[in-house]
Amino acid sequence: MAAILGMAAIGAWAVTTERISYVTTHGVSMNPVYYQGDLVFVVKANSYHVGQIVAYHGDVPGQRVLHRIIGGSGSAGFAMKGDNNESVDPLTPTTEEMIGRAVLHVPHGGIWLKPLLSPTGLGMFSFLIFTGGATAARTRREIPRGRRKKKVKAMSSGQSGSWATATAVLKAVERLSPPLRAAAAVAAVLTVLALASGVLGWMKPVVEQQAAASTPSQSITYSYSAKVPKSAAYDGTTVGPPDPIFRKLAERATLNARYEGPAGAFALTATLTNGTGWHTTQTLVSKTFFSGTRFDATVPLDFPALVARADDASRAIGAAPSGAVMVVLNARVESVGLGSLTAPLQLAVSPLQANITSGSNLTTKAGATAAAEVTVARKIKIFGLSLMTASKARSNAILLLIGAIVIAAVVLFAALRRMPVRTRAEIERRYPQLLVHVEPMASPPGKPVVSVDNFPALVKLAERYGQMILTWRRPDADDFVVRDEGITYRYRVPLDEPTLHNVEMINRPSSGAHREPADSPVF
Template sequence: MAAILGMAAIGAWALMTERIAYVVTSGISMNPVYYQNDLVIVMKADSYHVGQIAAYHGDVPGQRVLHRIIGGSGSAGFVLKGDNNESIDPKTPTTEEMIGRAVLHIPKGGTWLKPFLGPSGIGMLSFLVISGGAATAARNRREIPRGRRKKKVKAMSRQGGSLETAAAVFKTVQRLPPALRGGAYLAAAFLALAVLLGVLGWMKPVVETREVAAPPRQSLTYSYSAKVPKSAAYDGTTVSSPEPIFRRLTNNVDLVTRYEGPPGTFDLSARLTNGTGWHTTIQLVDEVAFTGSSYEATAKFDLKALVARADAASTAIGTSSSGSVSVALSARVVSQGRATLSAPLTIEVTPVQMVLGGNSKLTTESAGSAGTTVVPREIGILGLTAAQARSYAILSLIAAGALAAIVFLIARRAMPLRTRAQIERRYPQLLVHVEPMASPPGKPIVNVDNFPALVKLAEKYGQMILTWRREDSDDFVVRDEGITYRYRVPLDRPELLDIEHQNRPATAGSHRRKASSPVS
């Protein structure tokens, strides 16, 4: 029992800390190493290397992928691939994200494991625990003498019903010593907890589909402005988008990019081309992280410098310069849980002016839409997921079974021994079978109330227990210093029991005189 409890404790610790897990294979990705419904035990490791078969969590909640490591590293992420797959896995888990490496393979083990994980699994385990107690009771009934059994059956037939049975069990538990009674109550509590968690965990799947609200709106808006001298070209001294900017008046432009939406990172780049096939990219704003619901960045444009850069490229490749350049702006925002928001904008710079390119929009939006997602099912009243409830149900059932077994074994050792068979099973090493012996004349005989007391006397005096069978009883005797200590068990033969019942003395005094008579 100590070994079983130790193994159960180690297994419970391993499962709770996720040091050990299992994978039931599905599909053909790992043929011919693993096949459909194989059971693979995996163990958490501090490091992994190329060639090992390891498991990691898939994109779907509760999914476990078991493939071989073919590259990568623990910090940057491992590259995995099924032996029977042509492509590598899209996910690259790190060492911390790994479930564990394969340590044990049980072909078709998942076939017999699945019933225990199904809706009826917890109920079957509970039935086995309860039926074990019923089997013990049936075995005890077989040890009762036939005459007594008939009387007991008649008494039980008058009780009938589950309520009476429950009351009888409760009374039996009430008669146990306080420590055992507390253990029995604790085992019942664990069993009730296992049933509760099992019902809540298995009544529905471990995952559920939930409605997802529309994500927050995102927008990127460009605007530009320039200071110009007072002239007939403009009504004022400031030019703003989307008006063209005439280069004869100014070549300096301020480009402002404003973002509205969830926080994240922002960067802005510009790609220059001049129609000759040449291009180059300029980073206007390096990637920067920001908090809050808005962010604004300003980049200064020197139109003369941009055209000069394009003209220099034309001279280098041996083509004539047109004095024009096309600027393709690209602002990007990356927010957690959202797709990257990119906002393109084309600006054409000619020798005369700067204008927006055709079909260019100053504002780019991403409103998003409501949808659904698959998430682990949660049990609101307990604050657990369904998968956790299932694990705790199994652990509670193991604890209930272990406690019940301990209480039963200890209580059974404390039960009074009423038959020779029970005594021989319990103390075979102390018994010596002899022919019936007469007690020495004039020597006292002490009748012992129970057999354990006789065992203590035998151990005290260093004697074996002598036993023989008489016509009406089994005698167990310890002799020391002229005193005979005797424990007598009526012989379990119904005809003798009936005779004994008919010839029983009418008074307690005569009964005592008969019990204290010398052995003949």
């Protein structure tokens, strides 16, 4: 009993921790090792090696791939391939991403398992478990062929048939030891959980279509301004985009980069080049974290200083200074869950002017995509709480059902051994070594006759006194007798009323028997 309960505890632990799972094969990728419809149980391991057949999650939600490891490592990812495939799998799962390695193969097991674990199959199994109808055929009363009329009469009784059997099974379970009753309760609970998991897992497909959340909009917009004296070159005293800045009128400008969107971190750099292959990058705004939906960065642009830096580099490499420089501005924003948004802007600075190059955009936008449907693994929710995926519910239904069947079979076997015997055939099948068939005989004169309420009590008496059980047939009953020290102990099975007898064991005659008059004959 301890082993059974231990197995149940181990099974519950394996299910909840996902240490044991299963795969139903489809296709021909693993021929000739596995074929279509096979059932393969897998166990999660701490490490895997080349040559093992393992299961891992595919790129489709709920999909499980069962292929062989042909290379790679657990940290970098294994190379996988079906034995009957020519190409290697595109996915390279790591040790943490593995479902488990194959340990048990049931040919065509997935074919019969699918209808068994459908909501209808699980419902039928639960009905049989709780009503005891599955044992009706085994425990029905056997009546001789010559007594068909009495058989019809017996079957019309309210205590006959499957209901009587169910009642007998339940009573037998009640008389089991506390550990066996606990095991029966565990089997019932596992069956209910398997039924619930099976219904929730199979009532809909393992995947479903959901509307993908729209990506929040993001934008980075550049602007610049420079103060210039009043002249014929400009209409005013301030220059802004897209007008060029003539250096004779303004050698400095103010650059502004404005970000709008979710909070994150902002950085701004400038890369200088002079056409000789030389380049350098300067940090204008170091990485700055911000909250809110807007961030502004303002930096000064000193054109003579930028040109001087490029000319110094030209002289250092032996090239003639050009007095010009190309400035590539690059603003970068990193937001949680959205990745990075970069916005480049090219600014050409020549001895005459500083202006934005052709093709450069002052505004860079991202996000604001329309909501679309995506395929995701269907999750089972109760009162808004997400419990597990439908694929996991199906796995749990199978494992819980297997555990319930194993425990229920053990408990049912123990209960059947303690069920009352109701016919001669049952008694002869269960206690053939104690029976001696004799001709009908009368009880000794002047000796008492004790009627025993149940046959197991008569067996206890026979074993106590070291006697065999004498038996013979009467027109209306079957008699079973034990004689010792002048007392006759009798158990009688009527042929016309197949009633159930109490199965309580007795340790002394007074607890399970009653005396009859001494002159009562036994035939």
